[in-house]
Amino acid sequence: MPDRTAHTPAPLAPSTPSAPPAPPVPLTALLAREDLGLRLVTGPEDVDIQWVHTSEMADPYPYLLGGELLLTAGVLLEDPEMYAARVVEAGGAAIGFGVAPVYDTVPDALVAACERHRLPLIEVPPQTPFTAIARAVWRLMAQARLREVRRVSEAQQGLAVAAARPDPVPAVLHQLASRLGGWAVLLAPDGSALQMAGRAPSREAREALGRLARVVSPEADDEEEGAGDPGSRAGAGQPEAGGPSPAAGGSAGDGRPPGDGRFGPDVLSPADARTEPGAPAAGTARRPPSSATDSVGDTHLAAYALGGAEGLVLGVAAEGRESGGHTIAGVAVVLLSLLTAPHQGTGATGRAAALVRLLLGAAPAEVAPALGHGPWTVVHGTRPGQPDRIAASALGAALGSALVDADGETVRILLSGDRRIEPQPGWTLGVSAPAGPADLAAADTAAARALRRAEATRVPLARQRDAGLGELIAPDEAATHARTLLAPVADSPALTETLRVWLSLHGSWDRTAVALGVHRNTVRQRIARCAMLLGVDLDDADVRMELWFALRYV
Template sequence: MPDSTVPPTTPVALSALLAREDLALRRIAGPDDPGTVVHWVHTSEMADPYPYLLGGELLLTAGAHIPEAAGSGTYFDDYVSRIVAAGGAALGFGVAPVHDTVPRALVAACERYGLPLLEVPPQTTFSGVARAVWQLMAQARLSELRRVTEAQQSLASAASRPDPVPSVLRQLAQRLGGWAVLYGPEGAEIAEAGREPGGEAREALARLAGVVRPDRPMPPAGVASQASSASRVHSTGTRPAEPEAAPSRSAHRPGPASPVGPQPPTGPSRPAPTSATDTTAGLHLAAYALGAGHGFVLGVAAAVRAPGDHTIVSVAAVLLSLLTGEQQSGTGAARSSALVRLLLGALPEDVAPLLGGGRRWVVVHARPDGEGAPDAVAASALGAALGSALVDPAGDVVRVLVPADRAPDPLPGWTLGVSAAVAPEDWPFADTQAARALARARAMRAPLLRHGPRPALADLVPPGEAAAHARTLLAPVTAHPALPETLRTWLSLHGSWDRTAVALSVHRNTVRQRIVRCAALLEADLDDPDVRMELWFALRHI
């Protein structure tokens, strides 16, 4: 793991900075390591910059702090050793106006301590070097986001194929340029794809995933484990070991970590870690536990750990968690059975027990904040957060059917409308309630709004008589489908043109025209509170 004190910025290869012809930087000392990266740029004329460095910086100086007799003592050794101790990535020395050349003693000290030393020519300003680093960081970040987005789309597409698990693993291995493997609850390799690593790395990855005991050889690929009952319990309850602690500030570049063995089974009072990393035989290894309690683990091995790899593997882990979760629990088959029965004429209340919920349900309508419709991965992640796999991505709105005992809470990045708790036979009514609650939530800029029915005077009127009265009163406007819903939304938002426009996704002038039309057709004064009350009562029954 990287040093926790290093700034959390996109790293820039020092070689990329040296390749900028407009800067004309020249490396004159230190190792020529293509893996050297810069996280930050800092300018300082302090004789001891250590207290002001976080690690990973390109430190720029003009040498104003250097005393006249520095070359004959230990000044440069002390100066460079402190930069190295702070985790500095490289030192840039500006030639002119203080020094005509880079001091030879500084060059020698950088060679001794292995710190890259760059000569900054007079025509290159320190601010120009910093600007170039920020530009390279922005380019790297854009490239990383594009790569992650493309990988996310390809993984989601792979998950929809007839062989989803092998397809996701193949796509993941291709994106990482390495090997991906799925371990089953008993430790066997259920499926794998990509460049298979050597035996040492393969065994280390299995140990990191927590599916093999230290005193037991790894089971052959594709062969089910013949472990004993106790061993099976161990492998099923195990999660990948904790990642190694971040090194101290004095250890700038962490070396290879030793293989991590499996941990004892985790009890309910101690949550298990979900991922672990290691480095063996020149390969970067990582393991991700899938879901909660399934016992499936995703392992990956790659020669290079590029920016964005963790995000890409996490997306694959979410997809595989959904796929293996259905395989393990059988809920996928139960949902298919429920769908078939509904299509063949069964009543919702008869198929509801197959869905694993209780007797009452809520419908949630969710819309992501910002522009664009949610993709399949985002919709699945939303369902997982709400505790339900009954998800319907319908355009820019995601509908989720949730057991009533799992009351939804606000979720960052989403606006939610939640229906009242209903029996399965009332799902269609709950769907309408959730849609209206979402519209009001968006209009009021609230993260979550629930439909909350309560006893009222309207409950004293028999439903049949109330519906007949509503049909008669609203007959002039019901011939125009947009008018009743506009009138309902406008009344619910206390006559606000702007909020109604937001809730209905139309222009405020369109709202005004529709309300004027309603008033004309109904021959009613919509500013009269008694008229509004009567119309609101009627709108609740159509």
């Protein structure tokens, strides 16, 4: 046979080509096609095929992009060892060897070479044309692409529905975790978990996810205790796994689509994120990558910076890598960015200006028009656990207001206009009556009282009650009488508030204890003390009524 190797083009410089616009095909799926009659001679079968290429060159390296099933009949197979080594060097996925017309069987030397290089070697029977194999691969790719499109489309619809729920951020995280079959967590700048959904991975994986979050969000406090484990504070009780925590295979993405269309982009390692070619020199500002990926065992991790919400990061952990996962996560990133971003615009600018004027001494009635059209309604809300700013903002969005104060255990919201407030899932609300700018302080107190009544009666929402006959009394005269009547207990806020709540709940010891968060015996002791200091019989309905009216004016 003539020596044609001299005419083989010189090896080209390897490059990283774009992957095909379809998921790769597992070799096992191709071997399972009975109509092709393919047989795995040696090598692993857990590889993926991205292309099919036929070549009879003695050195196929210059013509391979990587990921190919290389089909050959061995026309120029002179050095099996070199041939297998060059395929591996080029990134070829497997060799398909046709046993006709040049060879009757797969050469033993090629089998040995592929075995040494752990390169899958497939026997192609004489009745199977190479074009049939290529057509089968393209059909499998098309089927996989169709499954991926359906999966992404269904996930997009589910995420959109979740984003429209009254509590959208937890709903989106839950939907994302369900679609990816893993864990989704929203991380604050200090690395703590604000919201999470799904089954948490091992402690090692959570620590690796915390490191990824710091790659995409350098504002995170690296010195914060537990920052490396996003579930260490908010995720107590989650499953843990001991052992060291090196995270192999880490990579950071720049927001471009992943090469293989799978869970996450593999572009840079975290260590390279600040030293890639063309990056600014050390000590200069650099834009961090928008996403980063890593793997811990079979758990695949990804972290995404949320646009418009400084320092917030979406972390995802999933077992296995299924096509379309990165696209689904990208949809969630867009939705969460919109849901968590502060809504800045002309309205926000006007509110800021109103706040400045108020701090500089302007009267509330003067600045109120810049906040919105009155009248004003104050809403107080609580939920199990202390509400974070994300949950508070979501409640404000559900009620239609950006004026939200999430300080402590109670969220306060100021609503403009005359509107009907409806119960919100997971929240207990107290709602004031509509009020003008001068009466906002009284409306805030009324909302707080309504909230205590809602908590005591275990209803999702309570509204301020109408004043009724009390409005027939002149307020200044009523206030003077109230101060005189309640003077013996005026120096004790605990006694005054206990008496107020106890009277509002018709003398119920248990419900008063629930509303105040104290033991029922404490309530009994305080009420007995009030009766003694006031010198009245609290079993008398007239006395109770007079005290109740008096408490409204102090």
